[in-house]
Amino acid sequence: MMAMTRVAGLAVIIMVILVAIFAPLLATYSPFKSSVDFLQGASSAHWFGTDDLGRDIYSRVLFGARTSLFIGIGAAVVAIFLGVPIGIVAGYFGGRVDVLAVQVIDLFVALPGLVLALIITTMIGPTLPNLMFVLGFVMWPTVARLVRGQTLNIREAVYVEAAKALGGKPIWIIWTHIWPNILRIVSAQFAITVSFAIFTSASLSFLGLGIPPPTPDWGGMVRTGFDFLSVTPLVSMAPGAAVAITVLGFYLVGSSIE
């Protein structure tokens, strides 16, 4: 069961990555080119129909994969780079450092990520790199909390004690004993962070506060299509399904490793 979901998730991730890379080859139109064929249904000329400006939805969905993956993976990298060192240091050294780290982590974990992201992105402007950093910043405490917990457990292991008795320096112990043992949970957390970053950035765009048009972006496309739901549902359903499938892929891989 676990192996199956992992394979399915991996297949989805590989597909989305390939789509993002080869979008220009797979697309049948330019994602920005508008035409007079507004709000067409699915046809052989436009596989997923066209939006309110006559742009081809299939091509826009393909290019939207780039936006989503960039933000999702970028945010996860930021979250890991902040969360893992803080978690290891807090868990390994304990004491006052740990108390302070736990205070900060608890404070941020409880806060509404989407609301925080909304406020910060409005302040600094919704560009791709900004969104990446904001979402990474919002998600690092979850990573740090998990890593800290794991490190705490491993610190008590006999082999760590042995390494200490041999006179090993903390950095060496962390590198040779702690890090290999938390690698698994870090990679699981990486995949889950990617999925929630894509989820959150799509929500921001849906609220009209994410990546501004005309950049092809799934959340923004769903928002556009929402007004034309009774005319042609594909305008929002196609990009919406793309978000859901991508989030699902990363989530399945992450939760199956854990």
Added chain:
Amino acid sequence: MLNYIIRRSLLIIPNVILLTALLFWSVTALLGSPAAMMLGEDASPQALAELNSVYGFDRSVFEQYLSWVWSALQGDFGRSFATQERVIEAILPRIPASIELAGLAILLAMFGATVLNSIPHAKGVLTTFNTVLSVIGITVPNFMLGISLIYVFSVTLGWLPTSGWVYWSVDPIKHIMHLILPVVTLSAFYFGSFTLVYRAEYKVIYRQLFVKVARAKGLSESRISFKHILPNSILPVITYIGLSLGQLTGGAVVTETVFSVPGIGRLFVQSISSHDFPVMLAIGMIIIVGVIFMNLLADILYTVVNPQIRLE
């Protein structure tokens, strides 16, 4: 016990001060000059200075923060830039809709997750169904789920209204009809997470001695499950509610926007889009302080139920 509660409550004071100050500082510092925004780009320097002194924008951020908190504690959050309405009067009437929506969604998710996962499932079909349902709930974004539900149940089938809100006092039946889709949408994520949390605990309790005793007494599987295991497995779900309140407000913001529910989440999004700084600040503060307090409450509740946990 009382000692613990007092100490735990005192601990949140620095958090509240720190976070509200941070929010205030980031909003004022990064938003630029509110006066310039209100008067437009070609306002005269005199007019800007005058407005700045009227609103107190010419003082230091620290002074502004203190005076903002002082008035906020007295229920005065200033006036909206967009409508000139008093902020408190814009927010208060919108709170009930938000609480009703969020409360019902949590209840539905809790009820669904505990009941569906307590039914003794011999063949495993139901387990698979629950797993699929919970994964969908966790991974499908609220806006997508909401739009899909609107498409199926409102646009295609025409059973339920697409969006909007009818107050209970106006027409109770229409009120409920308008509530169904938003509540289901918002509860989906919680149904998923509660299922995971509840199942893990259920498995632990399932192996305990009193369950074996109940079975030896000859009780039916469903009676064992609902009467003996369920009440003993529900505690982690309740704790999880406290931990996930931040998530809930985010989901509520999106859901309220999709279904045009007149709650504070939608007002928040509108105030951000229109750069209505006092409204945005007030709702941001209410959400942050509210989440911190609800967390405290969940913590205290947890200690009351489970006295083993104490502050180290």
